[in-house]
Every structure is written in structure tokens, then in C-alpha cells.
Amino acid sequence: MDRTETLPADDAGIARAAALLREGRLVAFPTETVYGLGGDATDDRAVARIFEAKGRPRFNPLIVHLPGLEEAEVVAVFDHRARAVAGAFWPGPLTLVLPLREGAGISPLVTAGLPTVAIRVPAHPVARALLRAAGRPVAAPSANPSGRVSPTRAAHVLDGLAGRIAAVVDGGACAVGVESTILGLDGEPRLLRPGGIPAEALEAALGQPLTTGGSAAKPNAPGQLASHYAPGAMVRLNARAAETGEILVGFGPVKGDLTLSPGGDLVEAAANLFHILREADALAGPQGRIAFAPIPGHGLGRAINDRLSRAAAPRG
Structure with missing residues (x-):
């Protein structure tokens, strides 16, 4: 097992991390959503190492991270809607699934052999x-073992991947706290995963409603597996009080052992979600249970409920 370097988020740390990526090694780094596990998206072996480090199913596509629209257009075919x-919303927590541009040089492991590619331009200055x-x-899924709770701090990355990756750039806590919204624009606009950009904002920008698409059996974008973001403890949703032996995570008027947001603020709840899920899991223990208070189903609440429903899904 190799030692994983913790690098500062300064010029020297970023230069070291970039050199490691160019060598085909894996580097975790902060984005505004969660920490990503980066590898060179044009290098088959580097991408294969991402799947190996995470224990991720090979049929599950990865998101390609790029510094700007100009670089994104080299990888994917944009129409007027995508632009x-x-x-x-770019830079920001939005991923677009678009037709893969011929000759883009992206490893087929990134796209799971599909004719589309998931791309985003993150807003975090370190990223x-x-x-x-x-x-x-740079292909970068969340920097955690596959199916487990996503990391919003460098320490979370090390908890799951120390010794499996070359380095993590410590840029502090992630501000948004849930992964990017994924919008499919390879046909009619489809919401493939709710996330950091509310679906209502995308519908307003497009001037039309979104359908939903993708499946757990044949995902065409990340984050569609039925059981995902799972802690060790079992999870119960829409709880207004704890049952015997449960750790209750509150929201707004529902008070708990921990709370996503005492004031019922969905932005605060999203930023706290994965960190609180880890805390609750540690308190509950491997045979314990976690109960979550009801979360409204609008705006960022849709993304929070999506993550919680997958955390609560039956385990394979």
C-alpha cells in the first residue's frame, strides 16, 4: 500500500498534483460539490485505476472535468441549448451529457462505451x-469507495482511499455538499440526476419542462445506481421521532441527535448532508440505524431526497 500525500491548496501543491495526474496517477481534489477522484481521462490505465481504487462497476460512466467551455467543446458536441x-450555469454544479465528439481522445472506460460523454466545468478555484x-x-467521480458516503472534506477522502491513491489536495470543506445536477441534452432535455442546480432553474433557462431518464440497470450518467451513498447503518426516511436504537437526524422543527439545518435551510442542509451522514453512521455503529426527518421536495430538497433514498435502498 502506497502512502497518500496530503497537498496544500497553494501553487506548489497544485503543481505537484498536476504532475501526478500527467504521470497517470490519481489525485483527489475539492470541487464546490464534493471531493473528486481525478485521473487523466485520455489515459486508459489511469481511468482503470479510478475504477480499481473505488471498487466501481465498469458500466457506470464518469464525469470529465474541464477548465472552461472552450476545452469542453473539444470533447463534446454542443448545440444551442447546451451553450x-x-x-x-458554468462554472458550477451542472454536468451535461452530450454527444461525444469524434476524435476527442477520451478513454472508452470513461463513457462506458456509450456515444455520449458527461462533462462539467467546476467553480471551485482549486479545481x-x-x-x-x-x-x-480529468475524469473525476466522487473520491470515496463506490456506493459509500461522498466526501466533503480531505479527511473523508483519506478515510476511504488512503493508500489507494497518490494524493489529495486539501482545499477545506465543500460549499454545496451534494453532487452536480446532471442534464441530458443528447435528445430531449432529461434530468438524469438532481443536484446542486435546482431542476426548476434549468427548466426556466431552457424554456421547457424536463423529463427524467436513465436507469440503475443501464446507467447513462453517474449516480443512478439504486443503492448508493450508503453508510454502514440502515437508514429510515421521513421520521418525525426516533425509534428505539435509532440516531435521529433532524431538519427544521424536527429536532434530533444531529441536524441538517435547525432553521430548515435547504442550502445549509445540502452542504451538511454527507458530513452529518458520516457522523450519524459513527454514532449508530455497524448494527445501528439512522432516521432522517422529512425534507421538502423542492429546490435542493429534491437532490437531498434523491441521495437519502439511495442511502436507504436495499443493499445488494
């Missing part, structure tokens, strides 16, 4: 500096 939403320094597309 419009990219102009409105943007690293992508520019690396000078190549």
Missing part, C-alpha cells in the same frame, strides 16, 4: 487551477 445552459495546470481532461 445556453453552459453560459448560465479550476488544477485542471488548467494539468492541461488535459
Whole structure:
């Protein structure tokens, strides 16, 4: 088992991380959503190492992270809709699934052999500096063992992947706290995963409602597996009080052992979600149970409920 370096989020740390990526090694780095596990998206062996480190199913596609729209257009085919939403929400927590551009050089492991590619331009300044320094597309799923709770701090990355990856750039806590919204624009606009950009905002920008798409059996974007984001403890949803032996996670008026947001703020709840899920899991223990208070189903609440429903799904 190799030692995983913890690098500062300064010029020297970013230069070291970029050099490791160019060598085909894996580096975790902060984005505004969660920490990503980066590898050179044009290098088959580097991408294979991502799947190996995470224990991730090979049929599950990865998101390619790029520093700007100009670089994104080298990888994917944009139409007027894609340019419009990219102009409105990039850099930021939005992933677009678009037709893969011929000759883009992206490893087929990234796209799971599909004719589409998932791409995003992150807003986090450390991520943007690293992508520019690396000078190549970076495939980056969340930096955690597959199916487990996503990391929003460097310590979370090390908890799950220490010794399996070359380095983590410590850029502090992630501000958004849930993964990016995934919008499919390879046909009619489809919401493939709710996330950091509310679906209502995308519908307003596109001027039409979104359908939903994708499946757990044949995912065409990340985050569609039925059981995902799972802690060791079992999870119960929409609880207004704890049952015997449960750790209750509150929200708003429902008070608990822990709370996502005492004031019922969905932005605060999203930012706290994965960190609180880890805390509750530690308190509950491997044979314990966690109960979550009801979360409203609008705005960022849709993304929070999506993650919680997958955390509560039957385990395979």
C-alpha cells in the first residue's frame, strides 16, 4: 500500500498534483460539490485505476472535468441549448451529457462505451487551477469507495482511499455538499440526476419542462445506481421521532441527535448532508440505524431526497 500525500491548496501543491495526474496517477481534489477522484481521462490505465481504487462497476460512466467551455467543446458536441445552459450555469454544479465528439481522445472506460460523454466545468478555484495546470481532461467521480458516503472534506477522502491513491489536495470543506445536477441534452432535455442546480432553474433557462431518464440497470450518467451513498447503518426516511436504537437526524422543527439545518435551510442542509451522514453512521455503529426527518421536495430538497433514498435502498 502506497502512502497518500496530503497537498496544500497553494501553487506548489497544485503543481505537484498536476504532475501526478500527467504521470497517470490519481489525485483527489475539492470541487464546490464534493471531493473528486481525478485521473487523466485520455489515459486508459489511469481511468482503470479510478475504477480499481473505488471498487466501481465498469458500466457506470464518469464525469470529465474541464477548465472552461472552450476545452469542453473539444470533447463534446454542443448545440444551442447546451451553450445556453453552459453560459448560465458554468462554472458550477451542472454536468451535461452530450454527444461525444469524434476524435476527442477520451478513454472508452470513461463513457462506458456509450456515444455520449458527461462533462462539467467546476467553480471551485482549486479545481479550476488544477485542471488548467494539468492541461488535459480529468475524469473525476466522487473520491470515496463506490456506493459509500461522498466526501466533503480531505479527511473523508483519506478515510476511504488512503493508500489507494497518490494524493489529495486539501482545499477545506465543500460549499454545496451534494453532487452536480446532471442534464441530458443528447435528445430531449432529461434530468438524469438532481443536484446542486435546482431542476426548476434549468427548466426556466431552457424554456421547457424536463423529463427524467436513465436507469440503475443501464446507467447513462453517474449516480443512478439504486443503492448508493450508503453508510454502514440502515437508514429510515421521513421520521418525525426516533425509534428505539435509532440516531435521529433532524431538519427544521424536527429536532434530533444531529441536524441538517435547525432553521430548515435547504442550502445549509445540502452542504451538511454527507458530513452529518458520516457522523450519524459513527454514532449508530455497524448494527445501528439512522432516521432522517422529512425534507421538502423542492429546490435542493429534491437532490437531498434523491441521495437519502439511495442511502436507504436495499443493499445488494
